[in-house]
Ligand SMILES: NC(=O)C1=CN([C@@H]2O[C@H](COP(=O)(O)OP(=O)(O)OC[C@H]3O[C@@H](n4cnc5c(N)ncnc54)[C@H](OP(=O)(O)O)[C@@H]3O)[C@@H](O)[C@H]2O)C=CC1
């Protein structure tokens with residue numbers, strides 16, 4: 001019979017749909033290959049009529065016999081054997097079933113009509129465990145059988161469950177063999193998370209720096225004995241820091257990470273800090289573990305600490321600068337650079353002139369050392385607690401000796417401590433000192449806001465604070481100009497940068513808020529529990545210095561209205577009111 005290619009079926013396309021002209025099935029009926037079967041490509045799947053037909057045809061097909069000659073008869077002859085198209089002696093097993101045989105299903109064949117429509121698996125697949133399991137599940141199609149199988153499976157699972165002490169470790173995310181140490185993340189499809197290389201980062205690589213907000217490395221951590229940054233031998237130095245306060249100690253962290261041999265010497269009152277650092281590398285005022293590679297020394301051990309030092313650093317506050325200069329005098333050597341992190345100005349009483357701290361220290365050095373050493377200073381925004389936690393920090397190093405500045409810059413600079421040279425000593429040092437006074441002034445706004453019933457997150461006093469901030473920068477530029485510096489320095493890290501950080505994160509900012517709340521200066525100092533408040537020192541210095549500059553005509557009486565107001569508020573308990581109308585050159 002010639003193959004009929006385009007027969008169509010008029011049955012319903014889906015079970016449950018009403019048969020109508022619009023739901024006719026146009027599935028092609030495939031070639032009649034054996035002459036007795038009509039194999040639709042979509043039989044059993046596309047439409048009900050084809051599925052039924054396929055079942056009928058399957059049921060009619062004789063089972064091939066294992067022995068005996070195969071039927072060689074033509075399809076037409078075979079069909080002639082039985083009027084219904086069945087081979088002689090064949091009875092569908094549905095008809096063969098008897099009460100005795102009920103419950104026994106034909107072997108090797110799936111039960112049910114749906115299974116009949118599936119092509120029979122090859123013998124390898126039939127032998128496979130997964131196939132048999134699936135077939136078995138299929139055979140237990142009755143609800144009772146399913147429940148029984150489920151109970152059996154559960155029982156076998158429980159019997160296999162190891163005891164609490166012999167449980168297997170948690171499953172690895174990736175089941176790829178452990179022997180493959182480095183798997184590119186994209187090559188592993190079974191891992192929801194990208195794989196991390198198990199190999200530790202190379203020494204000195206950026207990966208060694210903790211991400212996010214870095215924490216101090218706890219004592220005993222392997223990183224403590226390693227170095228973050230491996231400098232060339234030429235840049236390794238012995239650095240002795242005098243003063244183990246918050247900033248002096250925090251300053252040591254980027255230096256040890258940079259690979260230097262860092263010695264931290266406490267003052268006569270820093271003994272408790274040094275003791276704590278020696279016993280467990282913990283800094284009590286920073287409330288932080290510091291790298292154990294920082295070597296702490298008591299004040300009495302100063303000689304040993306400065307022996308062979310390549311750089312000397314002052315970590316004391318402005319009140320301690322005289323003591324530090326006198327102490328170091330006997331140990332300073334020609335050609336050994338001196339750097340300070342101290343921020344402040346001093347008044348030369350006789351001349352009535354303001355002095356920047358590098359010049360004050362230089363005056364105190366012995367004659368033979370002074371000729372070759374020009375002290376440098378670090379200025380710019382730097383909260384000690386943040387630097388000690390390795391938060392990226394940018395500062396300037398300023399001094400009068402350009403060559404020494406370059407050397408210092410390359411010695412101090414590290415992966416998270418960014419040091420920029422600044423040739424304007426006057427500008428940087430005036431900003432470093434005066435930002436404390438002005439930061440107190442801006443922070444008054446936060447206190448005023450709270451005093452007026454403002455809550456955090458509500459409408460604040462930012463307009464008020466911004467005007468004070470802008471006037472502060474303007475006045476800093478004026479004072480720099482008066483002292484012979486570059487006013488533009490106030491727009492950089494030492495001015496705008498440090499003012500912002502101090503009013504937001506410094507002790508001075510907290511003090512200003514207390515004053516804004518209406519708490520008197522004396523009470524506010526008491527509430528600060530002995531914290532260093534250099535704003536009071538610089539305001540006092542300026543209160544004494546301004547008349548001298550006015551007398552010489554270097555400053556007008558109406559200039560610096562904000563600074564004058566801050567002197568009155570902090571030192572003379574004046575009410576917190578800003579003379580906005582006299583700001584901005586009015
Ligand atoms: N904290 C910070 O975030 C920053 C601070 N700075 C500057 O660093 C300097 C130090 O600040 P910080 O470490 O925070 O202050 P601390 O109060 O924590 O430490 C001050 C250090 O100076 C010593 N000192 C103070 N007064 C005297 C004195 N009369 N005689 C001898 N030693 C004295 C203290 O020793 P003792 O315990 O014996 O009094 C202590 O070692 C300041 O000038 C500050 O402006 C700079 C950038 C950031």
Ligand SMILES: O=C(CO)COP(=O)(O)O
Nearest residue numbers: 380381382383506507508
């Ligand atoms: O100088 C500082 C930041 O640069 C910190 O100042 P405080 O003394 O107000 O904490």
